[in-house]
Amino acid sequence: xxxxxxxxxxxxxxxxxxxxxxxxxxxxxxxxxxxxxxxxxxxxxxxxxxxxxxxxxxxxxxxxxxxxxxxxxxxxxxxxxxxxxxxxxxxxxxxxxxxxxxxxxxxxxxxxxxxxxxxxxxxxxxxxxxxxxxxxxxxxxxxxxxxxxxxxxxxxxxxxxxxxxxxxxxxxxxxxxxxxxxxxxxxxxxxxxxxxxxxxxxxxxxxxxxxxxxxxxxxxxxxxxxxxxxxxxxxxxxxxxxxxxxxxxxxxxxxxxxxxxxxxxxxxxxxxxxxxxxxxxxxxxxxxxxxxxxxxxxxxxxxxxxxxxxxxxxxxxxxxxxxxxxxxxxxxxxxxxxxxxxxxxxxxxxxxxxxxxxxxxxxxxxxxxxxxxxxxxxxxxxxxxxxxxxxxxxxxxxxxxxxxxxxxxxxxxxxxxxxxxxxxxxxxxxxxxxxxxxxxxxxxxxxxxxxxxxxxxxxxxxxxxxxxxxxxxxxxxxxxxxxxxxxxxxxxxxxxxxxxxxxxxxxxxxxxxxxxxxxxxxxxxxxxxxxxxxxxxxxxxxxxxxxxxxxxxxxxxxxxxxxxxxxxxxxxxxxxxxxxxxxxxxxxxxxxxxxxxxxxxxxxxxxxxxxxxxxxxxxxxxxxxxxxxxxxxxxxxxxxxxxxxxxxxxxxxxxxxxxxxxxxxxxxxxxxxxxxxxxxxxxxxxxxxxxxxxxxxxxxxxxxxxxxx
Amino acid sequence: xxxxxxxxxxxxxxxxxxxxxxxxxxxxxxxxxxxxxxxxxxxxxxxxxxxxxxxxxxxxxxxxx
Numbered sequence: 001x002x003x004x005x006x007x008x009x010x011x012x013x014x015x016x017x018x019x020x021x022x023x024x025x026x027x028x029x030x031x032x033x034x035x036x037x038x039x040x041x042x043x044x045x046x047x048x049x050x051x052x053x054x055x056x057x058x059x060x061x062x063x064x065x066x067x068x069x070x071x072x073x074x075x076x077x078x079x080x081x082x083x084x085x086x087x088x089x090x091x092x093x094x095x096x097x098x099x100x101x102x103x104x105x106x107x108x109x110x111x112x113x114x115x116x117x118x119x120x121x122x123x124x125x126x127x128x129x130x131x132x133x134x135x136x137x138x139x140x141x142x143x144x145x146x147x148x149x150x151x152x153x154x155x156x157x158x159x160x161x162x163x164x165x166x167x168x169x170x171x172x173x174x175x176x177x178x179x180x181x182x183x184x185x186x187x188x189x190x191x192x193x194x195x196x197x198x199x200x201x202x203x204x205x206x207x208x209x210x211x212x213x214x215x216x217x218x219x220x221x222x223x224x225x226x227x228x229x230x231x232x233x234x235x236x237x238x239x240x241x242x243x244x245x246x247x248x249x250x251x252x253x254x255x256x257x258x259x260x261x262x263x264x265x266x267x268x269x270x271x272x273x274x275x276x277x278x279x280x281x282x283x284x285x286x287x288x289x290x291x292x293x294x295x296x297x298x299x300x301x302x303x304x305x306x307x308x309x310x311x312x313x314x315x316x317x318x319x320x321x322x323x324x325x326x327x328x329x330x331x332x333x334x335x336x337x338x339x340x341x342x343x344x345x346x347x348x349x350x351x352x353x354x355x356x357x358x359x360x361x362x363x364x365x366x367x368x369x370x371x372x373x374x375x376x377x378x379x380x381x382x383x384x385x386x387x388x389x390x391x392x393x394x395x396x397x398x399x400x401x402x403x404x405x406x407x408x409x410x411x412x413x414x415x416x417x418x419x420x421x422x423x424x425x426x427x428x429x430x431x432x433x434x435x436x437x438x439x440x441x442x443x444x445x446x447x448x449x450x451x452x453x454x455x456x457x458x459x460x461x462x463x464x465x466x467x468x469x470x471x472x473x474x475x476x477x478x479x480x481x482x483x484x485x486x487x488x489x490x491x492x493x494x495x496x497x498x499x500x501x502x503x504x505x506x507x508x509x510x511x512x513x514x515x516x517x518x519x520x521x522x523x524x525x526x527x528x529x530x531x532x533x534x535x536x537x538x539x540x541x542x543x544x545x546x547x548x549x550x551x552x553x554x555x556x557x558x559x560x561x562x563x564x565x566x567x568x569x570x571x572x573x574x575x576x577x578x579x580x581x582x583x584x585x586x587x588x589x590x591x592x593x594x595x596x597x598x599x600x601x602x603x604x605x606x607x608x609x610x611x612x613x614x615x616x617x618x619x620x621x622x623x624x625x626x627x628x629x630x631x632x633x634x635x636x637x638x639x640x641x642x643x644x645x646x647x648x649x650x651x652x653x654x655x656x657x658x659x660x661x662x663x664x665x666x667x668x669x670x671x672x673x674x675x676x677x678x679x680x681x682x683x684x685x686x687x688x689x690x691x692x693x694x695x696x697x698x699x700x701x702x703x704x705x706x707x708x709x
Numbered sequence: 710x711x712x713x714x715x716x717x718x719x720x721x722x723x724x725x726x727x728x729x730x731x732x733x734x735x736x737x738x739x740x741x742x743x744x745x746x747x748x749x750x751x752x753x754x755x756x757x758x759x760x761x762x763x764x765x766x767x768x769x770x771x772x773x774x
Binding site for chain 1: 719739740742743744746748749753754755756758759
């Protein structure tokens with residue numbers, strides 16, 4: 001190496017590059033070796049156990065193959081659930097319609113459709129369990145269509161093959177040089193913490209430009225959702241992480257709460273500055289200063305959070321004392337009102353920040369402190385209509401193929417139907433299924449062509465399992481390597497699956513070129529049918545239609561905040577919001593008009609929704625005069641209606657209702673605590689830079705913000 | 710140990726039943742180990758877990774019935 005790098009300055013760089021490349025390559029080849037070991041060990045065991053189709057078990061190891069042990073285990077877990085469910089349903093369907101092929105196909109198509117609809121409701125491997133439940137039923141039931149009593153044996157065979165494949169690849173991936181996702185999880189939790197604390201600290205100067213705030217908000221949302229996704233996989237690989245799972249959820253929930261309060265606080269300061277009310281804004285920033293000082297310690301790995309706790313508690317005490325001192329420096333009535341609003345928001349933020357840091361500290365502690373972590377859930381924002389569409393598409397595909405099969409009496413029709421089921425289900429949840437299916441189909445074709453060469457030119461020459469391994473491994477390894485590259489991933493998946501399927505390894509291998517080619521054609525027809533079905537009934541995911549619906553759903557969150565039952569509402573509101581935003585973000589181009597409109601709406605919804613929830617909590621906590629209550633409820637209701645269906649008239653109604661509520665709170669004694677939330681809502685409504693500006697009667701239509709409905 | 714056990718008139722290999730029982734036992738042990746951080750004392754937790762499973766399964770097969 002030294003001869004290649006003459007200067008000392010470039011030497012470490014080059015070496016680093018080489019080392020990193022080698023490390024990357026090594027992890028790819030480790031994946032290939034692990035998958036091959038799992039593949040052939042499964043095949044050997046399946047043949048020893050005399051299972052009817054060892055190739056199914058071997059195919060399973062390819063389907064669950066992943067670089068991360070936790071992903072393999074998580075996928076295996078859900079695959080097992082799906083397989084058991086699907087096999088049970090298959091036995092039921094065959095038992096119900098043993099003589100009626102039409103009703104049988106109808107019932108099967110419906111079941112598969114329902115399963116792929118259910119799959120769109122989940123975003124991690126849980127969706128995979130649904131897909132599996134669908135196509136396992138087809139795999140079990142279709143081959144025994146001529147021989148209904150055989151369904152039980154078919155179900156048992158399928159179950160044992162899949163479970164064997166899962167068991168072997170789970171053990172291999174977990175034991176042989178496992179690559180742990182736990183470290184990724186730990187790192188991203190720590191990064192989330194460091195980012196947020198750094199951002200809060202950096203904001204001591206006061207105003208943050210709106211675009212910085214928006215991109216920060218987007219990053220916070222992404223981090224919250226990523227953490228949740230990671231958590232749901234890591235709990236399978238690591239008992240330690242499983243024990244801390246609830247702490248981690250709590251940490252994430254508190255993160256979401258604190259980041260929402262933080263950004264509403266900053267919008268408030270920004271608004272004040274824009275309105276040339278610098279005095280109030282500066283006073284608020286001064287009140288905020290202790291937080292910045294408290295956070296001003298370098299966050300090092302390992303210790304971090306616990307150091308911050310006492311400092312934050314001190315800052316909170318200082319701030320409590322300062323609230324009234326600083327308040328005395330203001331005299332104007334409007335200034336005082338805004339100051340009170342900001343101060344109460346600030347106190348809420350400090351409490352939430354403290355809770356968040358506390359959760360982080362208990363997460364970083366070596367021992368798990370107390371088993372009684374609060375039970376929290378991460379709610380998802382699901383779209384039932386999208387799920388219905390997926391159900392409809394898959395059912396129709398199955399029915400069309402089934403009718404074709406019956407009418408043409410095609411001997412390999414079942415094979416085509418199976419593959420169409422598998423792919424229509426597997427790719428229904430990807431953003432661009434048509435393209436992915438085509439690429440996988442190309443890979444599948446290539447893999448089957450390679451399979452032809454492998455089976456008739458290589459395998460015919462060899463004898464014994466050892467040589468079989470030697471004969472197949474090179475062909476399979478190419479596909480596995482491609483699976484790991486970003487560009488060729490789907491192609492490689494198709495290649496490996498096509499190869500593993502078409503070889504159809506079994507104890508007494510049959511070499512029948514005619515059957516081989518017929519089967520290959522059936523496979524391609526099945527895949528093509530799946531691809532065509534995605535073209536004919538376009539998937540909802542990623543379409544403008546679904547995006548509009550998601551945006552409407554996001555706005556509807558305000559109605560949720562205003563009207564849903566209170567217990568657990570804060571968490572529900574936050575997590576559904578984050579999930580919805582991240583779904584739409586994943587499906588829009590960064591910086592496009594759609595994505596900007598989305599973020600603008602998300603900020604408005606977050607701020608108003610949280611204020612409404614706090615308002616309702618305060619209303620529930622203390623007695624509200626009966627003459628006042630109607631006004632408050634009216635404000636809640638009109639706001640909910642306005643966000644559900646934004647238009648200028650609704651905007652005026654909401655604005656007036658909030659103003660009336662504020663006025664009537666002023667007329668009643670002892671309800672001042674409600675005023676802060678109402679002011680916050682009112683200021684959000686009047687903000688000329690927010691997405692709501694488009695509905696203001698006086699302001700010209702904002703050019704920046706696309707009319708999103 | 711009976712070679713086959715009848716579960717709802719379906720004959721199931723006795724070893725399979727023990728295998729599932731051993732998995733359940735392993736899940737319990739795993740939970741305890743995770744709760745009290747015992748895996749910190751082990752070099753390679755998954756390998757250790759596999760070893761424990763082999764012991765549990767072997768012990769069940771030898772002594773249970």
